[in-house]
Every structure is written in C-alpha cells, then in structure tokens.
Amino acid sequence: QKMPPSLPATINIREPRWDQSTFQGRAKHFFMVTDPRNLLLSGATLEEARRVVENYRAGTVPPGLTEDQLWRAKYIYDSAFHPDTGEKMLLVGRMSAQVPMNMTITGCMLTFYRTTPAVLFWQWVNQSFNAIVNYTNRSGDAPITPSQLGTAYVSATTGAVVTALGLKSLTKHLPAIIGRYVPFAAVAAANCINIPLMRQRELKLGIPITDENGNRLGESTAAAQKAIFQVVVSRIGMAAPAMAIPPVIMNALEKRAFLKRYPYLNAPLQVGLVGLCLVFATPLCCALFPQKSSMPVSRLEPEVQARIREKDPGLETVYFNKGL
Numbered sequence: 001q002k003m004p005p006s007l008p009a010t011i012n013i014r015e016p017r018w019d020q021s022t023f024q025g026r027a028k029h030f031f032m033v034t035d036p037r038n039l040l041l042s043g044a045t046l047e048e049a050r051r052v053v054e055n056y057r058a059g060t061v062p063p064g065l066t067e068d069q070l071w072r073a074k075y076i077y078d079s080a081f082h083p084d085t086g087e088k089m090l091l092v093g094r095m096s097a098q099v100p101m102n103m104t105i106t107g108c109m110l111t112f113y114r115t116t117p118a119v120l121f122w123q124w125v126n127q128s129f130n131a132i133v134n135y136t137n138r139s140g141d142a143p144i145t146p147s148q149l150g151t152a153y154v155s156a157t158t159g160a161v162v163t164a165l166g167l168k169s170l171t172k173h174l175p176a177i178i179g180r181y182v183p184f185a186a187v188a189a190a191n192c193i194n195i196p197l198m199r200q201r202e203l204k205l206g207i208p209i210t211d212e213n214g215n216r217l218g219e220s221t222a223a224a225q226k227a228i229f230q231v232v233v234s235r236i237g238m239a240a241p242a243m244a245i246p247p248v249i250m251n252a253l254e255k256r257a258f259l260k261r262y263p264y265l266n267a268p269l270q271v272g273l274v275g276l277c278l279v280f281a282t283p284l285c286c287a288l289f290p291q292k293s294s295m296p297v298s299r300l301e302p303e304v305q306a307r308i309r310e311k312d313p314g315l316e317t318v319y320f321n322k323g324l
Contacts (some may be wrong), residue, residue: 093136
C-alpha cells in the first residue's frame with residue numbers, strides 16, 4: 001500500500017474553505033464556525049489542531065495529512081483561538097457557544113416576561129453575554145479599552161431594560177400574544193445601542209479599507225458606518241426567528257390541556273424551540289453580508305476619495321472587514 005501524496009503547502013487556510021462571494025459559500029462557512037459541538041472538544045484536540053495549522057502555515061506538511069483533515073484542523077483552531085492575537089478565547093464568547101447560550105437566555109426571556117424583576121434579570125444576563133461576545137470577537141487592530149467596554153455594557157443594558165419595561169406597561173391592555181413580543185423589541189433596541197458603542201472607536205477613526213488585493217488605502221468612517229449597520233441587521237435577524245416563531249407556538253400550546261397539566265414543561269419547551277430556530281438562524285444571518293464587504297469609492301468621505309484618486313485614479317471599489 002503506497003502513501004497518499006503529500007499535500008501541497010499552497011492551500012490558503014487564512015481564508016474560508018468555501019467561496020465567500022456566494023450566500024451558499026458563506027452559509028457553509030458559518031455552519032462550521034457556529035457548530036456547538038466544537039465546545040465539547042478537549043484541550044488536547046484544540047492544541048493538536050493549533051499545531052497542525054501553525055506548522056502548515058510555516059510550510060511544514062506532516063506526511064499523510066489529507067486536505068479534509070487540514071480544513072478540519074483550521075475550523076477547530078478558528079473556533080477557539082483569536083484570529084489576530086492567537087490567544088485562546090473565553091469559552092462563553094466563542095462563536096460555537098452562540099447557539100447554546102442564546103437558546104438558554106432567549107428561552108428564559110420569552111418564558112419569564114410577565115414580572116418586572118424577571119424582565120430586568122434576563123435582559124441584564126443577555127447584555128452581559130453580548131458584552132463578552134463582542135469583547136471576545138473584537139477586531140485585532142482596534143483594542144477596546146475597559147472604559148469603552150463598561151460604557152457600552154451599561155448603555156445597552158439600560159436601553160434594553162428601559163425598552164422592555166416601557167413596552168411591557170404599554171401592552172397591559174393589548175392581547176396576550178403581543179406581550180410575548182416585548183423581549184424581542186428590547187433585544188433589537190439593545191443591539192442598535194450595544195454594537196455601535198462597542199465599536200465607537202471605528203466610527204470616530206474609521207476602519208482600514210483596502211483594494212481587492214488587500215493593499216491598505218487608509219481608514220474610512222463611511223466604511224465603518226456601513227460595516228456596523230450590516231452587523232446590527234444580521235444580529236437582529238439572528239434573534240428574529242427565535243423570538244418570533246416560539247411565542248406563536250407557545251401561545252397555541254398554552255391553551256391546550258397538556259401544558260396546563262404540566263406547567264413546568266413551559267421553559268424547557270420554549271428553550272428547545274428557540275434552539276431549533278437558532279441552529280439555522282445564527283449561521284444564515286452571519287452569512288447575509290460578505291465578511292469582506294465592499295463599497296464604491298464615490299461613497300467614501302471626500303478627503304479619503306481625494307487621497308485614493310491621487311494614488312490610483314482608476315480604482316472604483318474598496319474592501320473592508322465588517323466584523324461579526
């Protein structure tokens with residue numbers, strides 16, 4: 001039996017495996033990235049994946065390594081280590097923890113929406129989790145200071161709680177089903193506050209823009225606005241199915257004798273339904289916009305346009321990383 005031919009050292013494992021210009025390619029990529037099973041991998045498995053990836057990047061190809069094994073190692077490595085700093089990320093903040101964590105928190109927000117203390121508590125838990133995720137997945141060359149983190153966290157939590165309690169008092173006289181949508185409105189409002197605040201430095205100073213070969217052309221605040229807008233839309237989209245579909249089902253179920261007889265099944269059922277929605281909504285909404293986003297030069301700020309026209313008059317499109 002002869003050895004399989006050794007892998008070429010030219011596969012670009014810094015980029016995703018699938019074509020990121022198509023929705024399908026992005027969806028496949030994010031299904032891998034958000035796979036909750038990655039949380040169960042042992043420290044030894046993570047270290048092994050790191051070794052394979054780092055050796056491969058350095059040009060050493062272990063004999064017998066197949067392309068599938070290489071990609072598997074890359075996705076395990078990416079699931080646990082920060083792309084820019086290379087340090088191991090907090091378990092709770094990893095993309096693979098999104099579904100189990102959000103499923104538990106959202107399920108509880110939707111179950112315990114009737115009393116004020118419960119609303120306060122679950123909105124606070126949710127924003128604390130968001131702050132950890134935003135910090136863990138921050139962009140490498142724009143570090144977040146503790147004071148910015150604190151401001152964003154406090155503002156988003158306040159925003160979510162004020163929205164939730166405000167809407168809760170408004171819906172007292174409306175049909176019960178409408179009250180169930182209060183948590184979603186609060187989460188959407190908090191996302192609109194939390195993400196721009198977490199990334200306020202980018203809004204002030206701009207984010208790096210490049211040509212299609214990745215040569216840096218400068219920083220643009222217009223690109224930052226577009227990037228942050230896209231992230232807010234996909235985060236709200238991610239929460240929408242999980243917070244919109246289960247309330248309808250639960251509302252119908254609560255009228256049946258079954259749930260009246262076993263009221264303690266309410267929370268687990270709700271969490272399960274939310275989980276089912278999130279397993280699909282999370283990767284599909286991450287895939288709504290390409291990670292490497294683009295915009296026409298004519299939409300940038302005038303002074304940035306002028307600098308680009310000087311260097312490269314024929315350039316029409318710039319690219320930037322939108323963040324997650």
